[in-house]
Amino acid sequence: MDSRLNNRVAFINGGSRGIGAATARRLAREGARVAIGYQSSAIAAEALVAEIEAGGGEAIAIRADAADADALTRAIDRAADHFGRLDILVNSAGVLRLGSVEEFSLADLDQTLAVNVRAVFVASKAAAAHMRDGGRIINISSTNAVRMPFAGGAAYAMSKSALTGLVKGMARDLGPRGITVNNVQPGPIDTDMNPAEGEFAESLHGLMALPRHGHADEVAAMVAYLAGPEAGFVTGADLLIDGGFAA
Numbered sequence: 001m002d003s004r005l006n007n008r009v010a011f012i013n014g015g016s017r018g019i020g021a022a023t024a025r026r027l028a029r030e031g032a033r034v035a036i037g038y039q040s041s042a043i044a045a046e047a048l049v050a051e052i053e054a055g056g057g058e059a060i061a062i063r064a065d066a067a068d069a070d071a072l073t074r075a076i077d078r079a080a081d082h083f084g085r086l087d088i089l090v091n092s093a094g095v096l097r098l099g100s101v102e103e104f105s106l107a108d109l110d111q112t113l114a115v116n117v118r119a120v121f122v123a124s125k126a127a128a129a130h131m132r133d134g135g136r137i138i139n140i141s142s143t144n145a146v147r148m149p150f151a152g153g154a155a156y157a158m159s160k161s162a163l164t165g166l167v168k169g170m171a172r173d174l175g176p177r178g179i180t181v182n183n184v185q186p187g188p189i190d191t192d193m194n195p196a197e198g199e200f201a202e203s204l205h206g207l208m209a210l211p212r213h214g215h216a217d218e219v220a221a222m223v224a225y226l227a228g229p230e231a232g233f234v235t236g237a238d239l240l241i242d243g244g245f246a247a
Helices: 016-029 043-056 069-083 106-128 154-177 201-205 216-227
Strands: 010-011 033-038 058-061 088-091 136-139 180-186 237-241
Touching: 010 016, 010 069, 010 106, 016 033, 016 043, 016 088, 016 216, 033 043, 033 069, 043 058, 043 201, 058 069, 069 106, 088 106, 088 216, 106 136, 106 154, 136 154, 136 216, 154 180, 154 237, 216 237
Parallel strands: 010 033, 010 088, 033 058, 088 136, 136 180, 180 237
Antiparallel strands: none
């Protein structure tokens, strides 16, 4: 294990799978104690806790529906109580609903905004109450916040672009306390949501400077940088990691 994040505590909302799970592994490997927030993947979350503990780290899994503000706040409070502090929040929970604006339901719109935007605000507010000066808030946004080259993604793109304004405002609010707030904007990443061998992979690769899916570990490395001491002067930023999708 590394020691960059020794004595730091991280809560990862949406931490049981994909980018969130890769981030939990990476932060734990660098010395952080990790709380893994999950909604329905209890088996995956507990397996990840066991994996981290087997590697010499500390982790717990806490169930919380990202769309339920009270449940999410309680989960963050519980993590802070369990570990005695909270230093890092990673907002990785997200939903992807696609469809033409002519057919997109208000129920799907409400769910998209509840998880992709409202939950980020709720979690950030809850976490900031526990953070000491120098904390870190990191959101997993999307390259679609700046480029949506195909039909059907209006609501998703809107939800991710909303995080840009939220981050810039929160960076101002929390800057006096030395708390940094940033977005990481991945492009196509090989996860359950967007597999490298999926039906859309070839068309996505044709839009990229590097014609391949990224790996969750590559995104986790960027998150780890933002969570660490070297990134203390980075805040209010949108950091693309998209293989040139938006180039």
